[in-house]
Amino acid sequence: MSVTEKSPNAAHSGHDHGNSHELAHHFVSVEQQHDAGNLGMWMFLTTEVLFFGGLFAAYTIYRYKFERVFEQASNILDPMLGAINTIVLIFSSVTMAFAVRSAQQGKSKAIVAWLAATILFGCMFLGIKVFMEWKHDAHLHVFPTADFNWTYAREMHSGGEHGHGHDSHGPEMKGILFNAPVVPQKYIDADARNPEAKQARLFFFLYFTMTSLHAAHMVIGFGVMAVIMVYAWYGYYTPNYYVPVESVGLYWHFVDLVWIFLFPLLYLLGAHLGAGH
Amino acid sequence: MSLHPPAKAWTYWANFLALCVLTVVTWYTARMDLGVLSTPVALGIAVIKAALVVLFFMHVWESTPLTKLVIAMSLFMLTVLLTFMFTDYMTRNYDVLPPVDHAAVSSVKH
Numbered sequence: 001m002s003v004t005e006k007s008p009n010a011a012h013s014g015h016d017h018g019n020s021h022e023l024a025h026h027f028v029s030v031e032q033q034h035d036a037g038n039l040g041m042w043m044f045l046t047t048e049v050l051f052f053g054g055l056f057a058a059y060t061i062y063r064y065k066f067e068r069v070f071e072q073a074s075n076i077l078d079p080m081l082g083a084i085n086t087i088v089l090i091f092s093s094v095t096m097a098f099a100v101r102s103a104q105q106g107k108s109k110a111i112v113a114w115l116a117a118t119i120l121f122g123c124m125f126l127g128i129k130v131f132m133e134w135k136h137d138a139h140l141h142v143f144p145t146a147d148f149n150w151t152y153a154r155e156m157h158s159g160g161e162h163g164h165g166h167d168s169h170g171p172e173m174k175g176i177l178f179n180a181p182v183v184p185q186k187y188i189d190a191d192a193r194n195p196e197a198k199q200a201r202l203f204f205f206l207y208f209t210m211t212s213l214h215a216a217h218m219v220i221g222f223g224v225m226a227v228i229m230v231y232a233w234y235g236y237y238t239p240n241y242y243v244p245v246e247s248v249g250l251y252w253h254f255v256d257l258v259w260i261f262l263f264p265l266l267y268l269l270g271a272h273l274g275a276g277h
Numbered sequence: 278m279s280l281h282p283p284a285k286a287w288t289y290w291a292n293f294l295a296l297c298v299l300t301v302v303t304w305y306t307a308r309m310d311l312g313v314l315s316t317p318v319a320l321g322i323a324v325i326k327a328a329l330v331v332l333f334f335m336h337v338w339e340s341t342p343l344t345k346l347v348i349a350m351s352l353f354m355l356t357v358l359l360t361f362m363f364t365d366y367m368t369r370n371y372d373v374l375p376p377v378d379h380a381a382v383s384s385v386k387h
Contacts, residue, residue: 034280035341042344046351053355060359061366079304086300094293097334104283240280246336253334260326263300264319268307272315 022241030240037243041250048217052258055213059206059265066199071270073150073203076142076157081133082267085125086259092121093256100249103232103242111232111245115225118252122218129215137204138178144205149183150197151190207266214262217255224248281339292333299326 027033063070099114137143140153191197228248231237237245303322311318332338337345 030280035344038340039344039347042347042351046347046354049351049355050358053358057359057362060363064363064367079307083300083304087297090293090296090300093330093334094289097289098286100336101283101286101289104280250335253330256334257327257330260330261320261323264303264307264323268303268319271304271307272310 021236022238033241034243034246037247038250041247045250045254048254052210052213055206055210056261056265059210062199062202062206063265063269066196066202069196069199070203071273072154073142073200073207074266074269075271075273076137076140076153077207077267078133078136079267079271081128082263085128086263088121088125088128089256089259092118092125093253095121096249096252100242100246103237103245104239106237106239108232108235108237111237112229115229115232119222119225122222126215126218129211135178138180141180141183142200142204144201144208147180147183148197148201148204149187149191150200151194152183152187153200155187210262210266214255214258217258221248221252221255224251281336284333284336288333292329295329296326299329 023030023033027036095114095117099111099118102108102110102114134143140156141147141149142153225248228244232245299322303319306318306322307315309315331348337348
């Protein structure tokens with residue numbers, strides 16, 4: 001062929017099947033192969049932008065329609081845990097970036113180590129979210145299930161210690177994810193009379209849907225990373241071929257991007273309202 | 278080899294530091310009462326953080342023009358989605374419905 005090859009494997013490609021997995025037959029050069037793989041991954045991320053974009057659009061509409069209630073509902077969430085999670089997830093993005101860098105350098109075992117660190121911090125994020133945030137949310141009855149109760153949540157949230165004192169003596173009810181105290185009837189009646197309860201429920205529906213979708217993306221990311229780790233361990237990735245590592249890197253950074261937008265919109269919406277909320 | 282050489286390690290840590298600082302800035306500006314500016318400020322800081330992640334962690338800074346075009350296209354599609362949905366819903370005045378004409382409604386046979 002007439003194309004001048006610059007990669008060191010150019011002399012062998014097509015003839016040497018020892019490391020022919022580095023350059024697939026339908027590509028002219030490793031640069032083209034790399035750019036094609038990158039482009040494909042970005043096309044997929046475009047669909048992901050619109051996947052989350054739909055939920056962000058729904059959030060935007062309802063936030064402007066029910067601004068005050070959304071701000072009050074946002075105050076139920078703990079912004080400190082959200083901020084900690086933000087730092088944890090950004091750090092996992094850094095370890096992922098270093099995993100890709102190790103692949104560029106051809107350091108196979110380092111790829112495995114950095115990916116393991118990424119999974120570790122990702123699991124830390126999910127642990128904080130599920131076992132600290134969602135557990136507290138279940139106790140306040142803000143999960144948008146049948147026993148959602150806005151009046152109860154507001155009272156228990158601002159009641160602080162008093163609220164928890166009453167809870168521990170009440171009868172336990174089996175929730176979907178966590179056990180939570182049964183809601184007294186007066187709260188159920190108060191909610192039925194209060195149109196803002198439905199608006200608050202909308203906020204929490206959006207909150208749990210968006211963060212659950214985000215969490216599902218993270219879990220899928222763990223699975224893909226585990227597969228990549230196995231391949232990396234056996235030296236499958238070289239400085240000439242590390243597109244799969246870079247692709248999972250792009251995916252993980254995208255997951256981080258979504259959270260960067262989720263955090264201020266969901267957690268900090270009513271932060272300016274202060275202690276009175 | 279003509280694939281991009283790996284970036285220097287300190288650039289990743291510098292970006293991490295910048296992202297942490299911007300997270301702290303987001304936190305404190307959210308607590309301030311900026312009135313109508315609170316949303317643009319929060320989203321503006323988020324966009325800066327996103328730009329750092331996209332350009333440097335995702336290596337878009339050194340990628341092909343085609344990749345950059347695909348990213349711009351996805352942002353354009355998202356803008357179309359948000360803009361048209363927003364202008365639609367925010368210009369509907371369905372909070373104020375015409376009063377129900379009970380006589381007309383009750384005369385309809387189901």
